[in-house]
Amino acid sequence: MVCENCGRNIPQELIWCIPCLSQFIQEQIEPLRPSNTDESCQALYPEAINANIADYIEKDINELLDCLSYELWTACVVMSARILETIVRDYYAAKIGEEVPINFAQVIKGINSAGIFSAQFIQLLDELRELRNDAMHGERRFSPDESISTCKKVLAIVAFIANFRD
Numbered sequence: 001m002v003c004e005n006c007g008r009n010i011p012q013e014l015i016w017c018i019p020c021l022s023q024f025i026q027e028q029i030e031p032l033r034p035s036n037t038d039e040s041c042q043a044l045y046p047e048a049i050n051a052n053i054a055d056y057i058e059k060d061i062n063e064l065l066d067c068l069s070y071e072l073w074t075a076c077v078v079m080s081a082r083i084l085e086t087i088v089r090d091y092y093a094a095k096i097g098e099e100v101p102i103n104f105a106q107v108i109k110g111i112n113s114a115g116i117f118s119a120q121f122i123q124l125l126d127e128l129r130e131l132r133n134d135a136m137h138g139e140r141r142f143s144p145d146e147s148i149s150t151c152k153k154v155l156a157i158v159a160f161i162a163n164f165r166d
């Protein structure tokens with residue numbers, strides 16, 4: 001198989017090569033700010049990758065981008081947490097096993113044992129999982145910086161996971 005963006009040879013399970021994906025994250029996800037998020041999931045992600053994002057996740061991403069443009073910081077983190085959990089659980093069900101553990105930490109452990117993602121990626125999932133627990137506690141509010149950085153991390157994870165062919 002070849003990268004759909006640059007034509008380089010890549011493993012058959014991927015849509016874009018990792019250098020193209022990293023460049024996309026640097027150029028499209030990293031610069032996201034409330035003032036420039038009047039875009040949609042469809043406009044944000046490359047077509048071939050967007051085609052691999054389930055409709056219900058796409059709708060949540062559109063809401064997340066709206067929350068970001070309206071500077072609804074805590075809502076951004078709550079939506080990010082929901083998107084993260086959904087995409088990771090879907091990935092688990094599709095690639096690892098139909099019986100997805102109820103406990104999200106166990107889901108991440110299972111993905112880790114499959115050995116597909118780097119230790120750094122798994123660590124990021126774990127870090128965001130803790131933030132998700134925080135987001136569910138009513139008294140916790142999130143600052144603009146925390147919120148924007150969480151959105152960007154989750155949107156990058158979506159790109160990485162959706163870059164695996166079904």
Ligand SMILES: [Zn+2]
Nearest residue numbers: 003006017020
């Ligand atoms: Zn490429």
